[in-house]
Amino acid sequence: MRHRNAGFKLGRNTSHRRATLRNLVTSIVLMDRIETTITKAKASKPLVERMITLGKRGDVHARRQAAAYLMTPESVDRLFSVVAPRYSSRNGGYTRVTRTGARKGDAAEMAFIELLGAEQELNEKAQKRAEVRTKKREELQKQLEEQNAQGGEEGQES
Numbered sequence: 249m250r251h252r253n254a255g256f257k258l259g260r261n262t263s264h265r266r267a268t269l270r271n272l273v274t275s276i277v278l279m280d281r282i283e284t285t286i287t288k289a290k291a292s293k294p295l296v297e298r299m300i301t302l303g304k305r306g307d308v309h310a311r312r313q314a315a316a317y318l319m320t321p322e323s324v325d326r327l328f329s330v331v332a333p334r335y336s337s338r339n340g341g342y343t344r345v346t347r348t349g350a351r352k353g354d355a356a357e358m359a360f361i362e363l364l365g366a367e368q369e370l371n372e373k374a375q376k377r378a379e380v381r382t383k384k385r386e387e388l389q390k391q392l393e394e395q396n397a398q399g400g401e402e403g404q405e406s
Contacts, residue, residue: 256291269295272361274319276343277327280370281362289345289361296361300342303332334365 258265272292275282277299284292299317302310306328315324335342346360362370 256287258287258291270317270319273299273317274323276361276363277318277323277331278320280331280366281360283348283358283360285351286345286347286357286359289359292361293343293345296343296363297340299327300332300335300363301340303327304335306332331363334363 256265258268260268268288269292272282272284272288273295276292276296295317299314302314311324311328314327315321318324318327342364344360344362344364346362348358348360350356351358
């Protein structure tokens, strides 16, 4: 019986589970959206919300508590300067878990866990990636054309 046994074990010992969740929370704060298993997403959701609540408090003690949990100083800075002010008028419910289907290798159920209100930032990132991708494609096309032109010249000379 599992009476009064709350929490997710995630198939890990205590220290490994704590480290995994700390890494997930840090990644969510830095990236606004990550893809992970549904169970890990559900386990990390209350921790992310607690970090955002600390960020909304904004005092020195809250910053130190967040720094003790998050893995990098950049994530602490981003939490207090970018993420927490986004939710100043919202009381909880900062994250969303969206199921994405089964992973190919082991058929684990996958999900996105994302911060609400980050859609604009994520769209900007996607546009930048698309621009970089098209720029690289154009450069490769130019290189191929130059190589073809040089190969044609060498074929005519001999």
